[in-house]
Amino acid sequence: MSYSKVYKAESDLTSKKKISGIQIALYVFLILICLTYILPLLWVLNVSFKTNKEIFTAPFALPEKISFENYSIAWTAGKLGISTLNSFIICIVTLVLSSLIGSMAAFAIARLRWKGAKLAMTYFLTGMMIPVHCVLIPLFTRFSKLGLSNSLLGLILPYLTCSLPITIFIMTGFFKGLPNELIECACMEGANIFQIFFKICLPLSKTGLFVTGLMTFVGNWNELLMAMVFISDDAKKTLPVALSKFVGPHATNYSQMFAAIVIALIPTIVVYCAFSNKIVDGLTAGAVKG
Amino acid sequence: MEKMLRNKKALLVFMLPAFLLFTLVLFIPIIQSVYYSLCDYKGMTKPVFIGFDNYKNLLHDKTFGIALKNSMFFLVFSCVSQLLVGLIYAAILTNIKKGRNLFKNIIYLPCVLSSAALGLLWLFIFGPKLGINQLLMKWGVENPPLWLMSTKGTIPLPMWMIAFVSLWQFVGQSMMLYMAQISGISKSLMEASYIDGCTKPMTFRYITLPLIKPMVATAMSLNAIGSLKFFDLIWNMTTGGPNHKTEVLATHLYQQFKYFKYGYASAIGVVLLILCLLVTLFINKVVKTEQYEM
Numbered sequence: 001m002s003y004s005k006v007y008k009a010e011s012d013l014t015s016k017k018k019i020s021g022i023q024i025a026l027y028v029f030l031i032l033i034c035l036t037y038i039l040p041l042l043w044v045l046n047v048s049f050k051t052n053k054e055i056f057t058a059p060f061a062l063p064e065k066i067s068f069e070n071y072s073i074a075w076t077a078g079k080l081g082i083s084t085l086n087s088f089i090i091c092i093v094t095l096v097l098s099s100l101i102g103s104m105a106a107f108a109i110a111r112l113r114w115k116g117a118k119l120a121m122t123y124f125l126t127g128m129m130i131p132v133h134c135v136l137i138p139l140f141t142r143f144s145k146l147g148l149s150n151s152l153l154g155l156i157l158p159y160l161t162c163s164l165p166i167t168i169f170i171m172t173g174f175f176k177g178l179p180n181e182l183i184e185c186a187c188m189e190g191a192n193i194f195q196i197f198f199k200i201c202l203p204l205s206k207t208g209l210f211v212t213g214l215m216t217f218v219g220n221w222n223e224l225l226m227a228m229v230f231i232s233d234d235a236k237k238t239l240p241v242a243l244s245k246f247v248g249p250h251a252t253n254y255s256q257m258f259a260a261i262v263i264a265l266i267p268t269i270v271v272y273c274a275f276s277n278k279i280v281d282g283l284t285a286g287a288v289k290g
Numbered sequence: 291m292e293k294m295l296r297n298k299k300a301l302l303v304f305m306l307p308a309f310l311l312f313t314l315v316l317f318i319p320i321i322q323s324v325y326y327s328l329c330d331y332k333g334m335t336k337p338v339f340i341g342f343d344n345y346k347n348l349l350h351d352k353t354f355g356i357a358l359k360n361s362m363f364f365l366v367f368s369c370v371s372q373l374l375v376g377l378i379y380a381a382i383l384t385n386i387k388k389g390r391n392l393f394k395n396i397i398y399l400p401c402v403l404s405s406a407a408l409g410l411l412w413l414f415i416f417g418p419k420l421g422i423n424q425l426l427m428k429w430g431v432e433n434p435p436l437w438l439m440s441t442k443g444t445i446p447l448p449m450w451m452i453a454f455v456s457l458w459q460f461v462g463q464s465m466m467l468y469m470a471q472i473s474g475i476s477k478s479l480m481e482a483s484y485i486d487g488c489t490k491p492m493t494f495r496y497i498t499l500p501l502i503k504p505m506v507a508t509a510m511s512l513n514a515i516g517s518l519k520f521f522d523l524i525w526n527m528t529t530g531g532p533n534h535k536t537e538v539l540a541t542h543l544y545q546q547f548k549y550f551k552y553g554y555a556s557a558i559g560v561v562l563l564i565l566c567l568l569v570t571l572f573i574n575k576v577v578k579t580e581q582y583e584m
Contacts, residue, residue: 026382027389033379034396036458043421044411059424105308112304113295120305127316129570131519133543134559137552138322139315161315164308193300222404224522225544240406244526247410258414264407272402276395279402280466 041265048258055254070259074246078260079234083242084267090152090238091220094159098216099209101160102167103175107197109168110175111183121172127165132158136229143230150233158226163216174208175201214279221268239264320563326556333550344557353534354558357542361518363445364538365569367453368460368517369510375457376464376509381494383465384472394469398462405459409526412455413438416527439532446535448528456523460516464509471505472498507577514569518562539565 047055048070049063075081105124109117139158140149148154178201186196202209224240231237237245243264247257272279294300327344329337348354379397383390400408415421416437426434440447475498483493521540524530530537530545537545539562546555 023386026386030382030386030393034393037396037399040411040415043415055420059420060428101307101311104304108301108304111295112297112301113292114298114301120309124308124312127312129515129566130316130320131515131540131559131562131566133519133521133540134323134556134563135316135319136543137326137547137556137559138319140547141552142319157311157315161311164312168308187294193294193297194303197304218402222406222522224406224525225540228544229547240404240522243404243410244406254414254420257410261407261410264404265411268403269399272395272399276398277391280391280395280398 041269044258044261044265048255048262050255052253052255070255071263074256074260074263078246078256079237079242080239080246080260080263082235083237083239084263086152086236087221087239090155090159091217093152093156094163094220095213095217097156098160098163098167099213102164102212103171103202103205103209104197105164106168106171107175107201110172111201121168124165124168127162128169132162132226136226140229149230150236152236154230155227155238158230159220159223163212163220166215167212170212171205171208174205178204210278218268323556323559323563326553327560329553329556331553331556333552337553340553344554347554348557348561353537353542356534357537357539357558358561359444360449360536361520361538361540361565363449364453364456364520365514365517368456368513371453371457372461372464372513373506373510375461376468379461379465380468380472381498383469385490394466398466400459401462403459405522406526408455408459409523412451412523413527416451438528441532441535448532448536452524452527452536455527456517456520459523460513464513467505467509467512468502471502475501503577507574510577511570511573514573515566518566518569 046062047059049066050058054061054063105120108114109121135158143149143154148157182200182204183196186200191199222240223238224244227238227241228244231241234242243260246260326337328339328341330340330343331337383394386393417423418436418439422437423434435447437451438448479497479501480493483497488496519540520538521544524536524538524541525544528536530541539558543555543558543562546558
């Protein structure tokens, strides 16, 4: 019997009860923590089905009848419908472009032989430390001269740029991990550099693409500051901006505001629940690689 | 193959788009921003060079003082609290047998949700007549506190509330990083320490903690930069109010921008940029020590 087994057998004999007590305490603690995460969400869901009067007369009871009226008003009056569409367009375009451009640059840094590779990596990585706040004003004045303010393209460009560092960072890790023989082999078969990139390296780094794509999408979907600065036209607003405008402490129609919050939260929650294990593992993989 | 990988044309094609975007949308604007911060620039007129006057004005600006103080508070609070709470969660989660994924997923959930929406949600929970206060009044508390409107103290109550909400939202991120690092520690190390007579807490102190130190540096610099950039939650919970008491650098910058004080706002932006760079350097110098082989 090895030492560890001896130790285990001993500890099982002596402290079985004590350990299970600690385990129970840990579980109680964890459940309490999780309640702080779930209860606020359930509360807002519950309130969003109530009428304004019910919110104050019976705040914690279940709603008398489930009606989606609040939701339809928030959707149309709050202009959440059109802003959801805008958010979708912006995030998808940014996602596709940043994955492509970012992994191209990452491939050049990880695989091509040139002197500036390290320097280029540092250049892109400093982008992670730079707060976007300090480029807002020059970009804003430049974009309004170019006619890019108040257009979706004017938001896609800075989003794309801000997504690049993390994409390049993670993808470089993945490309560096690919075996050299693979590329040699493809080279012998007569593939050119672009075929190697698109047909071999990119498909083999699917996990990396998934992770970076996800981070890009979530980050841009939730972004508020740049969207507030660059877009002032109601028809072009993204979801967080439209929400912040519709919901506020000085407005009085509470139940519709709660419905609006739920509308903003639901898509992300659904996606998260569907892929949660994959998302969490992927993000960890990405983080550890970096 | 060597020749192919050294092909300058291919290099150009691969690097150019990212390089161009990065330079045009990020680096040239930063230089411009530094220039604007030295100018008198108010929207419609052309920027006029005035030297360091904007920075001198910053020193006399009371709101800027509050914003700087709050940002610093926020920075320290989030670094320390995320480190402690994240580590505790990670330690607990690696020590339970069942349901680890479920708990992990629930705690991580708010990290992917929109800060703007969550900010509004908490605004209502801490509202004067809704949420927590309804509960307190039901339990017979006569004058429940005005969570987000009190102005007393150097760090007023609303600032603490915002800090706790941000801890609540983002602690999952740190927890995940630490958990990934902890699960990478080999089992034989743990067993060796048990054989040498360590208890579980001792093993945590002498084996786990030193081995996750590099991750502490990473997670902390992420937290620090995130907390300096912090905008969404504060904007939607208090808009910097009451009476500018919860203003941070980012919200102050946005307010000045809205009043077309471009030069002045740029100066705040430059201060923010310098802070970010300094803090990252500092954390990496102080926390990062030797990497252990695992």
